[in-house]
Amino acid sequence: MSVQSRKGLKLHNWDDLKLILAVSRYGTMSAAANSLGMSTATISRRLEKCAEELDQTLFIRRGTRWEPTPAALVFVKLAETVTDGFPSEVDLESADPFEERVIRASMPLDICMSTLAPKVTSLLVENPGLALDIFHETKSVAFGEVDVRVSYTEPNEGRLVRFRLGEIGYNSYVSTRLVGDPTGWVEVVDLERKPTFMGQDLLQQFGQPRLRNVSLSCAINVVHEMPLVIYLPTILASSQTDLTLWPSESQETYLPVWASYHESRRLDPDVRLMLSYLKNCFDF
Structure with missing residues (x-):
């Protein structure tokens, strides 16, 4: 005997109810x-x-545990109360949605600052019950540490859905107040303090950076005060009126950006919402 909602949604046997x-x-x-x-x-x-x-x-994964959605709770309640037979109809649509939920995402700081941050306000305003927990160090989607991961490299963990979001352009910049040539450079690193592959040319030209910092604002302030170069996303640099390209004829470098999530979350509404937001951020 099947369990059917008013819109024709069915679970076909008792074993499915026991599993849920x-x-x-x-x-x-x-x-x-x-x-x-x-x-x-x-x-x-x-x-x-x-x-x-x-x-x-x-079910929605929250860390190491799986929480039932309102749709699942309907069937949970049914499984707990069923005796001789199944009711012929279950109203999935009457279940209340989650009032509060958290989406956890992992992404490099520069991607967040240059591409995601400008549009995050609209996401939060349109979803009053939503909170974002963003990590700037590498977190695993496969092990449930985060719901969505954004990275420069294509993920290779198992059972992941991955796709290319787009690309981010990078270039080297100095202060508009600079007189003469720069004497060194500043490197912005993530919380794991891994060397960035974007600044290899500057490393070869100037040696080790004069400053390695996780703070973009601090790094940019130092560039304004000293004859130093900084490697930045062009979108972010365009908002800094006191920065200019160095050298003036330098070519922009483009880096691919990937998004990934666990394949068991294909129908997760929060993951879908986050992916829609990410795609919108790269629509430029």
């Missing part, structure tokens, strides 16, 4: 699998199939 109930109760795929005598891979595969059949997100 187990994941909701135990919070992890492995614990649910142990309780049902199944493998974790089977649990994951069957949940994805149920979500696709219903065209509804059933």
Whole structure:
């Protein structure tokens, strides 16, 4: 016997209800699998199939745990109360949406500052219950550390959906007040303080940077005060009226930008919202 919503959404058997109930109760795929005598891979595969059949997100990953969505809670309640048979109709549309939720994203600081930050206000205003938790160090999508990752390199972790968002142009800049040639350079690094591959030409020309800093504003201020070069996204540099290209005929370098998320989150509304926002940020 199937369980059907008013719009024709169905779960076809009791085993699907037991599976949803187990994941909701135990919070992890492995614990649910142990309780049902199944493998974790089977649990994951069957949940994805149920979500696709219903065209509804059933669980959202929050760190190491899976939280049921309002759609899943309808079936959880049904599984807890069912006795001799299934009700013929379940109203998925009556479930209340989450009032508050957090989307966690990992991305380099320069991508955030130059491309995402200018449009983040509209995202938050249009979604009052939404909070963004953005990390500027590398976090794993595969292990659930973040919901979405943005990076310069194409991700190679397993079971990820990845696509190219676009590209960001970079160039070298000095202060408009500079007289003569620069004598060194400033490097903006991420929180992991890994050397950036964008400044290799400056490294060869000037040697080690005079300043390595995670703060863009601090680095730019130093460039205004000293005869130093800084490598910046052209979008960000265009808003700095006191910066100019160096040398004036230098060619812009373009770097690809990738987005990725776990394939189990294909129907996750928050992931979809974040991806739509990211695509909009690169629409220029």
